[in-house]
Amino acid sequence: MMIGRKLTAVLVVGLLLAFSSTALASGPPDVVLAEAPTDLGDGNWEYVYDVLGNPSGGTHIVNFGLSGFNASQIVNQCPGGWSGTLHQKWDWAAGHSPASWERDCYGSYANCNPYGSGCTDPWILHGQSWAIDNPWHDPGDYNAVFPYGSKKSSYSFPWFIYGGVVAGDGQSLLFTAKNQNRGPAGLILTFRIVHPNPAATINWSNHSFYGSDVGSGTVTGPATAGDCDLDSDVDWLDYQALEVGFGMTTGATWGDGDFDGDGDVDWADYQALEASFGKGTSGVGALGGNPVAEPAAALLFGVGLTQILVRRRRK
Protein backbone atom coordinates (compact mmCIF):
# COMPACT_ATOMS: atom_id res chain seq x y z
CA MET A 1 0.00 0.00 0.00
CA MET A 2 2.92 2.30 0.67
CA ILE A 3 3.95 1.98 -2.94
CA GLY A 4 0.39 2.48 -4.08
CA ARG A 5 0.17 5.71 -2.07
CA LYS A 6 3.50 6.87 -3.42
CA LEU A 7 2.38 6.29 -6.99
CA THR A 8 -0.90 8.03 -6.34
CA ALA A 9 1.05 11.00 -5.02
CA VAL A 10 3.20 10.97 -8.15
CA LEU A 11 0.11 10.94 -10.33
CA VAL A 12 -1.53 13.76 -8.37
CA VAL A 13 1.58 15.90 -8.67
CA GLY A 14 1.70 15.12 -12.38
CA LEU A 15 -1.92 16.17 -12.79
CA LEU A 16 -1.29 19.44 -10.93
CA LEU A 17 1.69 20.16 -13.17
CA ALA A 18 -0.37 19.40 -16.26
CA PHE A 19 -3.09 21.81 -15.23
CA SER A 20 -0.65 24.53 -14.17
CA SER A 21 1.12 24.58 -17.53
CA THR A 22 -1.27 26.61 -19.57
CA ALA A 23 -1.21 26.07 -23.29
CA LEU A 24 1.07 28.75 -24.66
CA ALA A 25 0.71 30.31 -28.03
CA SER A 26 3.34 29.11 -30.43
CA GLY A 27 5.68 31.73 -31.75
CA PRO A 28 9.20 32.48 -32.81
CA PRO A 29 12.01 32.26 -31.99
CA ASP A 30 12.03 28.60 -32.77
CA VAL A 31 14.28 25.79 -31.56
CA VAL A 32 14.93 23.06 -34.14
CA LEU A 33 17.39 20.21 -34.62
CA ALA A 34 20.45 21.19 -36.64
CA GLU A 35 20.86 17.53 -37.60
CA ALA A 36 19.35 14.18 -36.74
CA PRO A 37 20.43 12.89 -33.30
CA THR A 38 23.68 10.95 -33.56
CA ASP A 39 24.56 7.77 -31.65
CA LEU A 40 28.16 8.45 -30.66
CA GLY A 41 28.74 4.76 -29.98
CA ASP A 42 30.16 5.35 -26.50
CA GLY A 43 26.84 5.14 -24.70
CA ASN A 44 25.92 8.73 -25.49
CA TRP A 45 23.88 10.62 -28.05
CA GLU A 46 24.61 13.98 -29.60
CA TYR A 47 21.82 16.52 -30.02
CA VAL A 48 22.49 19.78 -31.86
CA TYR A 49 19.94 22.60 -31.94
CA ASP A 50 19.56 25.81 -33.91
CA VAL A 51 17.73 28.77 -32.42
CA LEU A 52 15.98 30.82 -35.08
CA GLY A 53 14.82 34.38 -34.56
CA ASN A 54 11.48 35.92 -35.32
CA PRO A 55 11.35 36.48 -39.09
CA SER A 56 10.22 40.05 -38.48
CA GLY A 57 13.12 40.65 -36.09
CA GLY A 58 12.86 42.45 -32.82
CA THR A 59 12.27 39.42 -30.64
CA HIS A 60 13.23 40.58 -27.17
CA ILE A 61 14.59 37.39 -25.67
CA VAL A 62 14.56 37.05 -21.90
CA ASN A 63 15.27 33.37 -21.93
CA PHE A 64 14.67 30.17 -23.83
CA GLY A 65 15.37 26.54 -23.16
CA LEU A 66 14.57 22.86 -23.29
CA SER A 67 12.54 20.95 -20.72
CA GLY A 68 10.99 17.55 -20.12
CA PHE A 69 14.24 15.62 -19.94
CA ASN A 70 16.94 14.96 -17.35
CA ALA A 71 19.24 17.89 -18.02
CA SER A 72 21.42 17.04 -15.05
CA GLN A 73 22.65 14.03 -17.06
CA ILE A 74 24.09 16.24 -19.80
CA VAL A 75 27.60 14.92 -20.35
CA ASN A 76 29.21 17.96 -21.96
CA GLN A 77 28.83 20.36 -19.08
CA CYS A 78 31.80 22.62 -18.75
CA PRO A 79 34.60 21.47 -16.48
CA GLY A 80 35.70 22.96 -13.21
CA GLY A 81 33.93 26.04 -12.00
CA TRP A 82 31.67 26.02 -15.03
CA SER A 83 29.94 22.78 -14.02
CA GLY A 84 26.22 22.96 -14.61
CA THR A 85 26.66 25.17 -17.63
CA LEU A 86 26.73 24.27 -21.29
CA HIS A 87 28.91 26.68 -23.21
CA GLN A 88 29.04 24.63 -26.37
CA LYS A 89 27.09 27.17 -28.32
CA TRP A 90 28.03 29.21 -31.32
CA ASP A 91 26.67 32.59 -32.33
CA TRP A 92 27.74 35.81 -33.99
CA ALA A 93 29.88 36.75 -31.02
CA ALA A 94 31.74 33.46 -31.01
CA GLY A 95 32.51 34.04 -34.64
CA HIS A 96 33.47 37.69 -34.54
CA SER A 97 35.27 38.10 -31.25
CA PRO A 98 36.38 34.64 -30.27
CA ALA A 99 39.01 35.78 -27.82
CA SER A 100 36.94 37.96 -25.60
CA TRP A 101 33.71 36.34 -24.50
CA GLU A 102 32.75 33.00 -22.98
CA ARG A 103 35.42 31.28 -24.94
CA ASP A 104 36.26 28.52 -22.49
CA CYS A 105 33.78 26.08 -23.94
CA TYR A 106 33.28 27.73 -27.26
CA GLY A 107 34.35 26.78 -30.67
CA SER A 108 35.37 29.80 -32.70
CA TYR A 109 37.39 30.67 -35.77
CA ALA A 110 40.45 32.55 -36.78
CA ASN A 111 41.40 35.23 -39.29
CA CYS A 112 38.01 36.81 -39.20
CA ASN A 113 37.77 40.57 -39.35
CA PRO A 114 34.84 41.69 -37.20
CA TYR A 115 34.80 45.02 -39.02
CA GLY A 116 34.85 43.41 -42.41
CA SER A 117 32.21 42.11 -44.72
CA GLY A 118 31.77 38.63 -43.37
CA CYS A 119 33.65 35.63 -42.17
CA THR A 120 33.93 32.44 -44.11
CA ASP A 121 36.90 30.80 -42.44
CA PRO A 122 36.34 27.43 -40.85
CA TRP A 123 35.84 27.20 -37.13
CA ILE A 124 38.96 26.50 -35.14
CA LEU A 125 39.59 25.84 -31.48
CA HIS A 126 41.30 27.80 -28.78
CA GLY A 127 43.25 24.79 -27.67
CA GLN A 128 41.16 23.85 -24.64
CA SER A 129 40.54 20.14 -24.69
CA TRP A 130 36.82 20.56 -24.22
CA ALA A 131 36.25 23.15 -26.92
CA ILE A 132 34.94 21.61 -30.12
CA ASP A 133 34.56 22.47 -33.75
CA ASN A 134 31.24 23.52 -35.30
CA PRO A 135 30.72 21.51 -38.49
CA TRP A 136 27.04 22.39 -38.77
CA HIS A 137 27.28 26.00 -39.89
CA ASP A 138 29.71 28.54 -41.23
CA PRO A 139 30.43 31.59 -39.11
CA GLY A 140 28.71 33.79 -41.65
CA ASP A 141 25.42 31.93 -41.14
CA TYR A 142 24.86 33.60 -37.76
CA ASN A 143 22.94 36.83 -37.50
CA ALA A 144 23.02 39.57 -34.93
CA VAL A 145 21.34 42.90 -34.27
CA PHE A 146 23.53 45.98 -33.97
CA PRO A 147 21.59 48.50 -31.94
CA TYR A 148 24.17 51.22 -32.45
CA GLY A 149 24.34 50.81 -36.16
CA SER A 150 27.71 49.19 -36.53
CA LYS A 151 29.31 45.80 -36.28
CA LYS A 152 31.99 47.56 -34.26
CA SER A 153 29.57 47.78 -31.37
CA SER A 154 30.36 45.50 -28.50
CA TYR A 155 26.65 45.48 -27.73
CA SER A 156 25.63 43.41 -30.69
CA PHE A 157 22.94 40.94 -29.78
CA PRO A 158 22.86 37.97 -29.10
CA TRP A 159 26.27 38.72 -27.65
CA PHE A 160 24.82 38.62 -24.18
CA ILE A 161 23.04 35.28 -24.10
CA TYR A 162 24.82 33.27 -21.45
CA GLY A 163 25.71 29.62 -21.79
CA GLY A 164 22.91 27.18 -21.03
CA VAL A 165 22.41 26.35 -17.37
CA VAL A 166 20.95 23.17 -15.91
CA ALA A 167 17.97 24.25 -13.80
CA GLY A 168 17.92 23.49 -10.09
CA ASP A 169 15.49 20.61 -10.45
CA GLY A 170 17.70 19.11 -13.18
CA GLN A 171 14.78 18.90 -15.58
CA SER A 172 15.53 21.72 -17.99
CA LEU A 173 18.33 23.62 -19.69
CA LEU A 174 17.87 27.39 -19.71
CA PHE A 175 19.64 30.08 -21.72
CA THR A 176 19.23 33.53 -20.21
CA ALA A 177 19.93 36.90 -21.76
CA LYS A 178 21.96 39.41 -19.79
CA ASN A 179 19.62 42.09 -21.06
CA GLN A 180 16.25 41.67 -22.71
CA ASN A 181 18.03 40.77 -25.85
CA ARG A 182 16.77 41.80 -29.21
CA GLY A 183 17.12 38.71 -31.33
CA PRO A 184 17.50 39.05 -35.08
CA ALA A 185 15.69 37.11 -37.76
CA GLY A 186 17.38 33.95 -38.97
CA LEU A 187 19.97 31.82 -37.24
CA ILE A 188 20.83 33.24 -33.80
CA LEU A 189 22.81 30.44 -32.26
CA THR A 190 23.55 26.72 -32.22
CA PHE A 191 24.09 24.60 -29.13
CA ARG A 192 25.12 21.00 -28.57
CA ILE A 193 24.08 18.47 -25.93
CA VAL A 194 25.67 15.08 -25.27
CA HIS A 195 23.36 12.83 -23.25
CA PRO A 196 23.12 9.09 -22.52
CA ASN A 197 19.44 8.75 -23.42
CA PRO A 198 18.14 7.96 -26.93
CA ALA A 199 15.78 10.27 -28.78
CA ALA A 200 12.16 11.03 -28.00
CA THR A 201 10.08 14.21 -27.92
CA ILE A 202 10.87 16.97 -25.41
CA ASN A 203 9.74 20.61 -25.09
CA TRP A 204 11.24 23.96 -25.94
CA SER A 205 9.92 27.29 -24.79
CA ASN A 206 10.94 30.92 -24.74
CA HIS A 207 9.96 34.08 -22.96
CA SER A 208 10.13 37.56 -24.36
CA PHE A 209 10.48 40.95 -22.73
CA TYR A 210 6.84 41.31 -23.68
CA GLY A 211 4.83 39.00 -21.46
CA SER A 212 2.47 37.97 -24.21
CA ASP A 213 5.26 37.10 -26.59
CA VAL A 214 5.84 33.57 -25.39
CA GLY A 215 6.46 30.54 -27.52
CA SER A 216 6.66 26.83 -26.96
CA GLY A 217 6.72 23.64 -28.92
CA THR A 218 8.22 20.21 -29.13
CA VAL A 219 11.54 19.05 -30.50
CA THR A 220 13.51 15.82 -30.50
CA GLY A 221 15.77 15.34 -27.50
CA PRO A 222 16.91 12.92 -24.79
CA ALA A 223 14.15 10.53 -23.71
CA THR A 224 12.96 10.22 -20.13
CA ALA A 225 14.17 7.15 -18.25
CA GLY A 226 11.27 4.71 -18.23
CA ASP A 227 10.12 5.43 -21.77
CA CYS A 228 10.98 1.98 -23.20
CA ASP A 229 9.10 2.48 -26.45
CA LEU A 230 10.35 6.06 -26.99
CA ASP A 231 6.89 7.46 -27.62
CA SER A 232 7.56 10.30 -25.18
CA ASP A 233 5.50 9.07 -22.29
CA VAL A 234 6.07 6.63 -19.46
CA ASP A 235 2.95 4.55 -19.25
CA TRP A 236 1.62 1.06 -18.83
CA LEU A 237 3.12 -0.21 -22.10
CA ASP A 238 6.56 0.90 -20.95
CA TYR A 239 6.00 -0.85 -17.68
CA GLN A 240 5.07 -4.07 -19.47
CA ALA A 241 8.23 -3.88 -21.61
CA LEU A 242 10.34 -3.55 -18.49
CA GLU A 243 8.50 -6.40 -16.87
CA VAL A 244 9.45 -8.67 -19.80
CA GLY A 245 13.07 -7.59 -19.62
CA PHE A 246 13.30 -7.63 -15.84
CA GLY A 247 16.04 -9.92 -14.58
CA MET A 248 18.28 -9.66 -17.65
CA THR A 249 21.86 -9.40 -16.46
CA THR A 250 23.66 -8.73 -19.74
CA GLY A 251 22.87 -7.41 -23.18
CA ALA A 252 19.77 -5.47 -22.18
CA THR A 253 18.84 -2.45 -24.29
CA TRP A 254 16.86 0.69 -23.55
CA GLY A 255 13.80 -1.04 -25.00
CA ASP A 256 14.22 -3.91 -22.53
CA GLY A 257 14.20 -1.43 -19.66
CA ASP A 258 17.93 -0.80 -19.17
CA PHE A 259 17.79 2.95 -18.57
CA ASP A 260 21.18 3.32 -16.89
CA GLY A 261 23.10 1.63 -19.69
CA ASP A 262 24.80 -1.03 -17.57
CA GLY A 263 23.39 -3.91 -19.63
CA ASP A 264 20.97 -5.27 -17.04
CA VAL A 265 17.35 -4.64 -16.11
CA ASP A 266 17.25 -4.55 -12.36
CA TRP A 267 15.80 -2.74 -9.40
CA ALA A 268 17.58 0.51 -10.24
CA ASP A 269 15.99 0.52 -13.68
CA TYR A 270 12.62 -0.25 -12.18
CA GLN A 271 12.93 2.66 -9.79
CA ALA A 272 13.84 4.97 -12.67
CA LEU A 273 10.62 4.00 -14.43
CA GLU A 274 8.62 4.37 -11.24
CA ALA A 275 10.01 7.87 -10.69
CA SER A 276 8.86 9.05 -14.09
CA PHE A 277 5.66 7.04 -14.43
CA GLY A 278 2.90 9.24 -15.80
CA LYS A 279 5.22 11.76 -17.39
CA GLY A 280 4.85 12.59 -21.01
CA THR A 281 5.30 15.19 -23.71
CA SER A 282 2.36 14.26 -25.86
CA GLY A 283 1.33 17.80 -26.65
CA VAL A 284 2.76 21.24 -27.37
CA GLY A 285 3.40 23.08 -24.15
CA ALA A 286 2.69 20.06 -21.97
CA LEU A 287 5.64 20.93 -19.78
CA GLY A 288 4.21 19.10 -16.80
CA GLY A 289 3.35 16.00 -18.73
CA ASN A 290 0.17 14.23 -19.57
CA PRO A 291 -0.11 11.55 -16.96
CA VAL A 292 -2.26 8.47 -17.21
CA ALA A 293 -5.75 9.71 -16.59
CA GLU A 294 -7.36 6.71 -14.95
CA PRO A 295 -6.86 6.51 -11.18
CA ALA A 296 -6.97 2.75 -11.72
CA ALA A 297 -3.56 2.97 -13.36
CA ALA A 298 -1.90 3.22 -9.97
CA LEU A 299 -3.69 0.08 -8.87
CA LEU A 300 -2.66 -1.77 -12.02
CA PHE A 301 0.89 -0.62 -11.51
CA GLY A 302 0.81 -2.02 -7.99
CA VAL A 303 -0.38 -5.38 -9.27
CA GLY A 304 2.46 -5.48 -11.78
CA LEU A 305 4.94 -4.62 -9.08
CA THR A 306 3.73 -7.56 -7.05
CA GLN A 307 4.36 -9.83 -10.02
CA ILE A 308 7.90 -8.55 -10.32
CA LEU A 309 8.53 -9.04 -6.62
CA VAL A 310 7.25 -12.61 -6.87
CA ARG A 311 9.60 -13.27 -9.76
CA ARG A 312 12.49 -11.82 -7.82
CA ARG A 313 11.79 -14.10 -4.87
CA ARG A 314 11.73 -17.14 -7.14
CA LYS A 315 15.19 -16.36 -8.55
Ligand SMILES: [Ca+2]
Ligand atom coordinates in the same frame (compact mmCIF):
# COMPACT_ATOMS: atom_id res chain seq x y z
CA1 LIG B 1 6.49 5.29 -23.70
Ligand SMILES: [Ca+2]
Ligand atom coordinates in the same frame (compact mmCIF):
# COMPACT_ATOMS: atom_id res chain seq x y z
CA1 LIG C 1 2.83 5.33 -24.48
Ligand SMILES: [Ca+2]
Ligand atom coordinates in the same frame (compact mmCIF):
# COMPACT_ATOMS: atom_id res chain seq x y z
CA1 LIG D 1 20.35 -1.32 -15.98
Ligand SMILES: [Ca+2]
Ligand atom coordinates in the same frame (compact mmCIF):
# COMPACT_ATOMS: atom_id res chain seq x y z
CA1 LIG E 1 22.08 -2.48 -12.80
